[in-house]
Amino acid sequence: MTQTQPETQRADRSAGTVAHLRPAYHVRPPSGYLNDPNGPIELGSDVHLFFQSRPTLDMHVPVEWGHATSPDYVNWTLHRPAMAPQPGGPDTDGCWSGNTVLDDGRIRAFYSGRVEDNPFQSILTAVSDDGGASFGPAHQVVPDPAEAIMFRDPFVWKENGTWWMVVGAGYVDRGASIALYRSPDLSQWTEAGPLAELPRTRVGGEDTGSAWECPQLLTIDGRRVAVVASWSPEGGPGEILSFDVDVPLDPRRVDYGTDFYAASALRESRFGPLLFGWLPEGRDRPGWNDGWAGVISLPRVVWLGPDSSLRSAPVPTIDTLRTGAASTGEITGQCEIVVPEGPGRVVIHFGEQERLEIELDADTITIDRSHASLAPHAHGGRMQATDAFDPASGRPAVRIFLDGSVVEAFTRAGRVLSTRVYPTTPPPWRVEGPVGTECWELATHPRSARS
Structure with a gap:
């Protein structure tokens, strides 16, 4: 098949020199x-x-x-x-x-x-x-x-x-x-x-x-x-x-x-x-x-x-980073994805060939980044935590924080999985999740002091 111009641009970006991978609300210096x-x-x-x-x-x-x-x-x-x-x-x-x-x-x-x-x-x-x-x-x-x-x-x-x-x-x-x-x-x-x-x-x-x-x-x-x-x-x-x-x-x-x-x-x-x-x-x-x-x-x-x-x-104050109203489907590179109830499957579609898959069953959360990036140096593989869901906690089934290349997922029972992904396709991205899944755009920080 003849490669289209967007696919060529994605291949050029696969080395990682793309701004959308840079975390924007997590702490890190500019360079x-x-x-x-x-x-x-x-x-x-x-x-x-x-x-x-x-x-x-x-x-x-x-x-x-x-x-x-x-x-x-x-x-x-x-x-x-x-x-x-x-x-x-x-x-x-x-x-x-x-x-x-x-x-x-x-x-x-x-x-x-x-x-x-x-x-x-x-x-x-x-x-x-x-x-x-x-x-x-x-x-x-x-x-x-x-x-x-x-x-x-x-x-x-x-x-x-x-x-x-x-x-x-x-x-x-x-x-x-x-x-x-x-x-x-x-x-x-x-x-x-x-x-x-x-x-x-x-x-x-x-x-x-x-x-x-x-x-x-x-x-x-x-x-x-x-x-x-x-x-x-x-x-x-x-x-x-x-x-x-x-x-x-x-x-x-x-x-x-x-x-x-x-x-x-x-x-x-x-x-x-x-x-x-x-x-x-x-x-x-x-x-x-x-x-x-x-x-x-x-x-x-x-x-x-x-x-x-x-x-x-x-920390509870993380909610103050939310901007606008909750949405479904399309997301930016800085967002929170909230799944109120499981079991179910969350897929973050970065592009036609790039996706992050998150499976929630009665006891276990699994994150699979095997298809998350076409970049040659990006790591793949699966990660899993059991005893991940406690119905009595009052928390959502999972809260997924996405910040460029950063993913932090916190489950209802307090299990957390932190990983990195490097999609070559820039946002907007698309989320597919269980009924009730909400997506919140998050404000970008940190900023630099003038003094």
């Missing part, structure tokens, strides 16, 4: 590489979010801490980077992951400083005296370990008058570990033994990893719940897992999609415990030729399900 979210914190009426980023896609450029603020967790303003590596300092090759706390009204960051020749990322602290816009010089707070295969990513919080810190670690003879420290003043830290350890194994089909990075510690319903990123030297990043640290460890996945990693928690917020995550690219590196890569997930309210797994829902 460059973004990865881990870091240190979300409420200060006054605003929430501050920091994140690892590079101004270009050159992975040899050391990461810095980008900075965004929001009055409501959904309308974001991007600012200049808040933290940059100090030449010749303890983070000369990168300001890696950590979190922030309030210290006498000032924002204090704890993070990993990378120096290329050092075997570990030293645990550093730095203080902001201008409300999070910038941080002063850093210094190390705990010694590097004598032996470990990994040691990085502090998370600090205050409980019953004592400051606590966990650090991600892994050891050849002990497996994945969460190192624990305590302090009366954020300056002098004493090792308090491992909070949790687990030799590498498989639980529920998931590899628990040789080490755990980005550990976060939440208190939910009086239970201490750890959220960790499984990691191994040969395979790198694995999955985000959660477990109660005070009972025999039973790690469970936090997100059942293909692209969610390096979770960052806010223990207390106006909505309760929250979780952010990094949504990496779902395409091979040759496809990164449009000047940007990586995005931050929507912030998620989290709770424990009946099986003690961590469940999620988008």
